[in-house]
Amino acid sequence: MDEPAFRTIIEPFRIHSVEPIRMTTAAERADRIAGAAYNLFQLHADDVLIDLLTDSGTGAMSRDQWAAIQRGDESYAGSPSYFVFRDAVRDLFDFEHVIPVHQGRAAERILFSVLGGPGRVVPNNTHFDTTRANVEATGAEAVDLVIAEGRDPASHHPFKGNMDLDALDALLTERGADVPCVFVTVTNNSGGGQPVSLANLRGVRALCDTHGKPLFLDACRFAENAWFIREREAGQGERDVVDIVRDMAALADGMTMSAKKDPMGNIGGWLALDDPDLAQECRNMLILTEGFPTYGGLAGRDLEALAQGLKEVVQHDYLRYRITATAYLGEALQKAGIPVLSPIGGHAVYIDARALLPHLDPLHYPGQAVAVALYELGGVRSCEIGTVMFGRRPDGAEVPAPMDLVRLAIPRRTYTQSHMDYVIEVCQRLAERAHRLPGYRIVDEPNALRHFTARFEPIH
Numbered sequence: 001m002d003e004p005a006f007r008t009i010i011e012p013f014r015i016h017s018v019e020p021i022r023m024t025t026a027a028e029r030a031d032r033i034a035g036a037a038y039n040l041f042q043l044h045a046d047d048v049l050i051d052l053l054t055d056s057g058t059g060a061m062s063r064d065q066w067a068a069i070q071r072g073d074e075s076y077a078g079s080p081s082y083f084v085f086r087d088a089v090r091d092l093f094d095f096e097h098v099i100p101v102h103q104g105r106a107a108e109r110i111l112f113s114v115l116g117g118p119g120r121v122v123p124n125n126t127h128f129d130t131t132r133a134n135v136e137a138t139g140a141e142a143v144d145l146v147i148a149e150g151r152d153p154a155s156h157h158p159f160k161g162n163m164d165l166d167a168l169d170a171l172l173t174e175r176g177a178d179v180p181c182v183f184v185t186v187t188n189n190s191g192g193g194q195p196v197s198l199a200n201l202r203g204v205r206a207l208c209d210t211h212g213k214p215l216f217l218d219a220c221r222f223a224e225n226a227w228f229i230r231e232r233e234a235g236q237g238e239r240d241v242v243d244i245v246r247d248m249a250a251l252a253d254g255m256t257m258s259a260k261k262d263p264m265g266n267i268g269g270w271l272a273l274d275d276p277d278l279a280q281e282c283r284n285m286l287i288l289t290e291g292f293p294t295y296g297g298l299a300g301r302d303l304e305a306l307a308q309g310l311k312e313v314v315q316h317d318y319l320r321y322r323i324t325a326t327a328y329l330g331e332a333l334q335k336a337g338i339p340v341l342s343p344i345g346g347h348a349v350y351i352d353a354r355a356l357l358p359h360l361d362p363l364h365y366p367g368q369a370v371a372v373a374l375y376e377l378g379g380v381r382s383c384e385i386g387t388v389m390f391g392r393r394p395d396g397a398e399v400p401a402p403m404d405l406v407r408l409a410i411p412r413r414t415y416t417q418s419h420m421d422y423v424i425e426v427c428q429r430l431a432e433r434a435h436r437l438p439g440y441r442i443v444d445e446p447n448a449l450r451h452f453t454a455r456f457e458p459i460h
Contacts, residue, residue, distance in 0.1 A: 009320060009321055009324040009325070010321070011321055011325075011413070011416075012315075012317040012318055012321050013062070013413060016063060021049055021050075022046050022047070022049075023049065024047060024049065024379050026376065026377070028047070029047070029375060029376050029379055030376055032044070032047045033372060033375055033376060037443075037444075037454075037455035037456055037457070038368070038372050038440060038455075038456035038457065038458065039451075039453070039454060039455065039456060040053060040371055040372070040375060040381050040382065040383065040384075041053070041451070041452050041453070042453070043375070043381065047379075048375070048379055048380075048381045049378065049379030049380065049422075050378075050379065050380045050381070050415065050419055050422065050423055051381045051411070052348075052380060052381060052382050052383075052407075052408040052409050052410060052411075052423070053381045053382065053383050053409065054383060054409045055261060055347045055348065055409040055410060055411050055412060056258060056260040056261055056409075057103075057260035057265065057266045057267060058260075058266075058411035058412075058414065059264060059266070059411045059412030059413055059414055060411070060412065060413040060414050061264060061265075061266065061305060061309070062264070062308070062309075062312055062413075064308050064312070065264065065305045065308045065309055065312075066305075068301075068304035068305050068307065068308040069301040069302075069304060069305050070301075071301075071304050072299060072300035072301025072302070072303065072304045072305075073300045074299060074300045074301070075300070076292060076295070077292050077294055078294055079294055079295060079300045079303070080300075081300035081301070081303040081304045081307075082100070082294035082295060082300070082303055084303065084304055084307045085098075085100065085303035085304070085306055085307045086098045087307075088306070088307035088308075088310045088311070089270060089272060089310065091310075092222075092242065092245050092246065092249065092310060092314070093219075093245075093246075093249040093255060093272055094246065094249060094250070095249070095254060095255065095272035095273055095274055096273075096274050096276070096279075097272060097273050097274065097275075097276065097279035097283075098270055098272045099270060099271045099272065099279065099282055099283060099286055099293060099296060100268070100269070100270050100293075100294075100295060100296030100297070100298055100303065101268075101269045101270060101271060101286065101290050101296045101297055101298075102267060102268065102269065102290060102296065102297030102298055103258055103259075103260060103267060103268065103269045104130070104218075104220060104256055104257055104258025104259070104260070104269040105130040105131075105134060105258070105269075106269060106289070106290055106296075106297065107256040107257065107258075107269050107270060107271035108130060108131050108134040108135075108218075108256055109134045109137075109289075110271060110282050110285045110286055110289070110290075111216075111254075111256060111271055111282060112134045112135050112137075112138050112140065113138060113285055114278065114281045114282055114285065115180040115181055115278075116134075116135055116137075116138030116139070116140040116180070117138050117139055117140055118138075118139035118140070119139070119140075119178055120138075120139075120140040120141070120178050120179070120180055121140060121141040121142075121143055121171070121175055121178045121179055122135045122140055122141070122142055122143065122179070122180065122181065122182075122183060123143045123144075123145050123163075123168055123171055123172075123179065123182050123183065124142065124143070124144060124145070124182075124183040124184065124185055124218070125144070125145060125146045125150070125161055125162065125163045125183075125184050125185055125188050125191070125196065126144045126146045126150070126161075126185060126188050126189075126190040126191045127142045127144060127183070127185070127190065128185060128189045128190050128218070129190075129389055129390070129449060129451070130449070131183070131185070131218060131256075132390075133448050133449050136394050136448070137448070141394075143171065144190075145163055145164045145167045145168050145171065146160075146161065146162070146163065146164060146188065146191055147160065147162045147163070147164045148164070150162065150188065150191045150192075150194060151191075151402045151403065153192070153339070153340075153341040153342070153350075153352040153355065153403055153405070154339075154342060154352075155342070156342050156343055158195075158197075158228075158232040158233075158343065159194070159195055159196060159197040159200060159228075159232065159233075160188070160191060160192065160194035160195075160343075161185070161186065161187055161188030161191055161194040161195050161196040161225075162196055162197060162200040163184055163196070163200055163203070163204050165200070165203045165204065165207060168182065168204065168207055169207050172207060172210075172211040172213065173211075176211050176212075176213070179211075179213055180213075180214075181213060181214045181215070181216050181253075182204060182207075182208050182213050182214070182215050182216070183215075183216050183217070183218055184196055184201065184204055184215070184216075184217055184218070184252075185217075185218040185220075186217060186218070186219055186220075186221060186222055186225040186248065187221045187224055187225045187228070187345060187346055187347070189220070189221070189347075189385075190385060190390070192341035192345050192348075192350045192405065193221070193224075193345025193346050193347050193348050193350070194341075194343075194345055195224070195225045195228035195229065195232070195345075195346070196225060197229060197232075197233050198229055198233060198236065198244070198247060198248065199233065201248060201251045202251060204251075205251040205252075214253035214254065214275070215251065215252045215253050216252060216253065216254045216255060216256065216273075217248065217249070217252045217254075217255040217256075218255070218256050219248075219249075219255045219256070219257050220257060220258045220260075220261040220262060221261050221262050221346060221347055222245055222248065222262055223241060223245065223262045223313045223314050223319060224262060224319070224322065224323065224345075224346030224347060225248070225346070226241045226244040226245045226248065226314075227241055227319040227320075227322075227323055227346070228323075228346065229244050229248075230244060231323075240316075241314045241316060241319060242314050245314065253273060253274055253275065254271070254272055254273030254274065254275070254278075255270075255271070255272050255273070256269070256270075256271055257269050257270045257271075257272070259306050259309070261347070262313045263306050263309045263310050263313060264305075264306075264308075264309030264310075264312055264313055264412060265302065265305060265306045265309055266302075266305075267298065267302055268298050268302050268303070268305075268306050270296070322346070322412065323346055325410065325417075325420070326344055326345065326346060326347065326348065326349060326410055327344045328417070328420060329349050329408065329410070329420045329423060329424065330344035330349040331344065332420075332424045333349060333351070333424065333427055336424070336427065336428050336431065337431065338351060338356065338427055338428070338430075338431050339351065339352040339355035339356055340352060341403075341405060347409055347410060348407045348408055348409040348410060349407075349408045349410075350385065350405040350406065350407050350408070351370060351382075351405065351406040351408070351427070352403070352404075352405060353366040353367040353369070353370040353384075353386065353404045353405060353406050354366050354367075354386075354403065354404040356370060356431065356434050357369055357370065357434055357435075357437055359435060360437070360439045361439065362386075362387050362391075362400035362401070362404055363387065363391070363398065363400060364439025364440060364441070364459055365384070365386070365387055365388050365404075365439060365440045365441075365442075365456075366386070366404045366439070367384035367385065367386035367387065367388060367404040367405060367406050368384050368386075368388050368440045368456060369437045369438065369439055369440060370382075370384075370406045370430065370434075370437070371383065371384050371406050372440070372456075372458075373430050373433075373437050374406070374426060374427070374430055377426050377429050377430055378422070378423075378425070378426030378429070380408075380423055380426050382406050382407060382408050382409075383406070383407045383409065384404075384405075384406055384407075384451065385403075385405040385406070385407045386401045386403060386404030386405055386406075387399075387400050387401045387404055388442075388450070388451045388454070389401070389451045392445075392450060408423065438458040438459050438460055439458070439459045440456045440457065440458055440459060441456065441457060441459055442454050442455070442456055443455050443456065443457050
C-alpha cells in the first residue's frame with residue numbers, strides 16, 4: 001500500500017555550511033541605491049539581504065561537487081577532468097563535439113561569430129539578452145517567434161515558451177537563404193521561465209528538416225523544462241526526466257549552455273554539436289579567445305564539479321522541490337493580489353510591473369521602479385526584464401518591450417522557506433504603496449546590454 005502524500009515538500013538536503021547575511025536599514029538602502037545610480041547591478045552584494053537578481057552561478061554546490069573539485073586535474077591539454085565532463089554531457093545530450101567555455105555567452109559569441117553576419121536572421125522563441133546581443137553584434141537580426149500566449153502575462157497556457165510554428169514556417173519560406181540556424185530557448189527566460197513542449201520541439205524539428213536548417217537549443221534550464229513536460233504534457237507523466245532530456249536533445253543538431261543554471265555550477269558552459277566542420281571552426285575561435293579545447297577557459301576542478309552537477313539536477317526529488325519552492329513564492333504573491341506572470345515558471349517568479357504600476361508609461365520603466373522599490377523596502381535585489389533590457393533597437397530607437405516584468409530568480413539550494421516568506425512580506429508592502437512609485441529615466445547608457453551599467457534617476 002502506498003504511503004499517503006504529505007502537503008509539505010521538504011528540501012532534499014541538509015545545510016552543511018552557512019554564510020552570513022548583513023542586515024541593513026531602510027536609510028542605508030536608500031543611500032546605497034542612490035549611490036548605484038538606481039541600477040541593481042551596481043550594488044555591492046554585501047548590501048543585499050535576499051539576492052534574487054539571477055539564478056546564474058549563484059546556487060550552492062553539493063558535498064559531492066566540492067569533493068569533485070578535489071579531483072580536478074589542471075593539465076593544459078588532455079586533462080582527465082575534460083573527459084569526465086565530456087562524458088557527463090554526452091550521457092544526457094549525445095552530441096559528438098563538446099566544447100567547454102567559461103560561460104554561456106561565450107558559446108553564443110563563438111557560434112554566432114561563425115554563423116552570423118550582416119543580412120542574416122536568427123529566429124528563436126525568445127532571445128535572452130546576451131543571445132540577442134551576440135546575434136546583433138555580428139550584424140545579424142534576432143527575431144522572436146514565441147506563441148501569442150507567451151506575450152500575455154495572464155494567459156494560463158501550459159507551454160507559453162512554445163515557438164509559433166506558422167510564423168517560423170513563414171520566415172523560413174520568405175527568408176530561408178538568410179537563416180543559418182533556428183534556436184529554441186528552454187525554458188524561455190525572457191518570457192517568464194516558461195517551458196516548451198516536446199510536441200512543439202518536434203514541430204520545429206519538422207520545419208527545420210523541410211527547409212534544411214539546423215536546430216539549436218539554448219538549454220540552460222533543460223531539466224526544469226523536462227520536469228514541466230513530465231508534469232503537463234499528455235503521455236509524459238510516468239517517464240524519467242533523463243529520458244525526456246534525451247528526447248529533447250535528439251531533436252536538435254546542437255546546443256549552447258550556461259552551466260551556471262541547471263548544471264549546478266558557479267561558472268562554466270559549453271557548445272555541443274554534431275557537424276564536424278562547424279565544430280572545427282568553433283574550436284578555432286575557442287582557441288583564439290577562450291583556451292585549448294579540453295579546458296575552454298575553465299579549470300579542471302570546474303569541469304569535474306559540472307559533471308557531478310549534471311547527475312544531481314535530473315534527480316526527481318530535487319526537481320520536485322525546486323519547482324514547488326518557486327510555485328510557493330508565486331502563489332503567495334497571487335493570493336496577495338500582486339500580478340505575476342502565470343503559470344509560475346521553474347526558476348523564477350515574474351511580477352507584472354506594467355499591471356502593478358498602470359500609472360507609469362512603459363518608457364518610464366515600471367519594471368525598474370518595482371525593482372528599486374523592492375530593494376529600498378526590504379533589501380531584495382531583483383532584475384528588470386522589460387523595456388530597460390529590450391526596449392532599445394539596433395537602430396537606436398526605443399520602443400516598449402512586449403512585457404515589463406520583474407524577475408525574482410531563485411538561486412538553487414541557497415535560500416530557505418523563511419527567506420521566501422520575508423520576500424512575500426516585502427512584495428506585499430510594495431503593493432500597498434505601488435500607486436506612489438515614481439518612474440525612471442536613463443541618464444547614461446552604453447550601446448549594448450545597457451541594463452548592466454546604465455545610470456538612472458527617478459522622475460518626480
